[in-house]
Amino acid sequence: MEPKCILLLLLYFSTVAKSAYNVVDFGAKPDGRTDSTNAFLAAWAEACGDQNPATMVVPSGPFLVGRALFQGPCKNNKLGLIIKGTILGKTGYSDASEWITFKYVKGLSIYGGTFNARGQWLWACKAAGRNCPNGSTALTISQAKNVLLSKVKIQNSQNFQIAIIFSQEIKVEGATITAPGNSPNTDGIHIHMSSFITIIGSAMATGDDCISLGEGVSNAWIENIKCGPGHGISIGSLGDGTETTMVQNVTVSSVVFRGTQNGFRVKTWATPSSKGFVRGVTFQHGTMKNVGNPIMIDQNYCPVPGNCPNESSGIKISKVTFSDVHGTSSTQVAVNLDCSKSNPCQGIQLTNIKLSYKRKNHELAKSFCRNVKGKNSGFVVLLVAFDMGQENYVKIF
Structure with missing residues (x-):
């Protein structure tokens, strides 16, 4: 050159x-x-x-x-x-x-x-x-x-x-x-x-919350997270006003929760004036270590008791999957799906869930399900921790 x-x-x-x-x-x-x-x-x-x-x-x-x-x-x-x-x-x-x-x-x-x-x-x-x-x-x-x-x-x-x-x-x-x-x-x-x-x-x-997703969030990928202490990973709260909101195409994968108040959670205010949707959400590969609410959809969120009497969320929740979630719950209700009576959750899927509740008076872990349409596949197991072989297979849907 x-x-x-x-x-x-x-x-x-x-x-x-x-x-x-x-x-x-x-x-x-x-x-x-x-x-x-x-x-x-x-x-x-x-x-x-x-x-x-x-x-x-x-x-x-x-x-x-x-x-x-x-x-x-x-x-x-x-x-x-x-x-x-x-x-x-x-x-x-x-x-x-x-x-x-x-x-x-x-x-x-x-x-x-x-x-x-x-x-x-x-x-x-x-x-x-x-x-x-x-x-x-x-x-x-x-x-x-x-x-x-x-x-x-x-x-x-x-x-x-x-x-x-x-x-x-x-x-x-x-x-x-x-x-x-x-x-x-x-x-x-x-x-x-x-x-x-x-x-x-x-x-x-x-x-x-370790991570919170508010209104207008789309195409989010969250992976390999350690969370705790804290309130977990949450979509919401949504719908506390009259504006239209949406959350879609979200994946949360490979999370270890340690001593948190919640694990995977979706929460919306119990206000019928709210509009919008949550759809296309996958929560997968979650490890729960003494977590208060490992799996939760709460459409009756009302932080101030008495302010939302007999009201129902206007947010529509659909196509939400919880897959491969295992570990220990610090509360008896390990799976809590409490959806809106006016807008029931649609297309909720649970796959390969295995959660245990530390024994107290021989109580088994429980699930709560209201206004939900969906399916489970693989297995959904709720059991008493430390009781070998004592498992409670629960058909949620």
């Missing part, structure tokens, strides 16, 4: 190589005390404004960051955020609904790092019964497309740990999400009005 051609190639690759923007170069201090919010936003502005692939770098150390909106659209669709240190939220709390937000971005990859929102002050306020705000979501992905969260750690959010809203093609892999079991509303990952969402190989220990 001619020397001139080699020189041109070197010049070309030097222009397309990723530029790195280190937050320390913009004034951030890794001391956990200095407010580095503006430095982070300045580094983001440079990386986002770079027309070539770019990387924003957060080195080792604790960085104090307040409310921060990292906004696009950016001038490149190959933007990386590499976090080696810890991002600390400020102490106390405010009325802000979000802490760290990535909005209007496309082609963003976030690797590593710890986000510690330090939500203890707000939890204490709520525990004391004072007039407190709802709290901030630690990490929000909003109106974004093609975003990767890889090996991030989220800790002690005031409210939801991660929220994915109005977005498409979002992947979360290898996430570790932790908050005390008694922390209020600290869902691990909440998904709302989003499609083509993948969550794999992650662990959640929270004070609410």
Whole structure:
């Protein structure tokens, strides 16, 4: 190759190589005390404004960051955020609904790092019964497309740990999400009005749902999850207003629940004014370890007793499968399918279910089924734990 051609190639690759923007170069201090919010936003502005692939770098150390909106659209669709240190939220709390937000971005990859929102002050306020705000979501992905969260750690959010809203093609892999079991509303990952969402190989220990899917969620794949403590993996709650809602094409696979309030759950409000549907959902390969409600459809959800007297959910639930679910239930009703009297569940299928209930006065595990049309195949076995050979084969449908 001619020397001139080699020189041109070197010049070309030097222009397309990723530029790195280190937050320390913009004034951030890794001391956990200095407010580095503006430095982070300045580094983001440079990386986002770079027309070539770019990387924003957060080195080792604790960085104090307040409310921060990292906004696009950016001038490149190959933007990386590499976090080696810890991002600390400020102490106390405010009325802000979000802490760290990535909005209007496309082609963003976030690797590593710890986000510690330090939500203890707000939890204490709520525990004391004072007039407190709802709290901030630690990490929000909003109106974004093609975003990767890889090996991030989220800790002690005031409210939801991660929220994915109005977005498409979002992947979360290898996430570790932790908050005390008694922390209020600290869902691990909440998904709302989003499609083509993948969550794999992650662990959640929270004070609410490990993963919750709200209205407008479609084409979601959730696999290889460790959940507990927490409230399980839930679709809903849905239908608390008059708007039309839908959830469809969801698969939840290979989940280990440990000491959770629920396992696989669908819940809708008992309000006839609600409209919409849940359909095409598969819950499979679930391991239950002392779980309160391993399998549950609750269409009579009414958090405030007495507020929904003799009412019935307007949400239609169909084509929901529970397959290969085994382990132990901490309550006697291991399978609870309580559907709407005005909109009975259709096409519910149970396949290869084997759940046990720890013996108490020789009681057998039970199933509850109301307003359900479906079938079971393989086997459905409910048994007393530790009683060898004493099994109760239950025909649910």
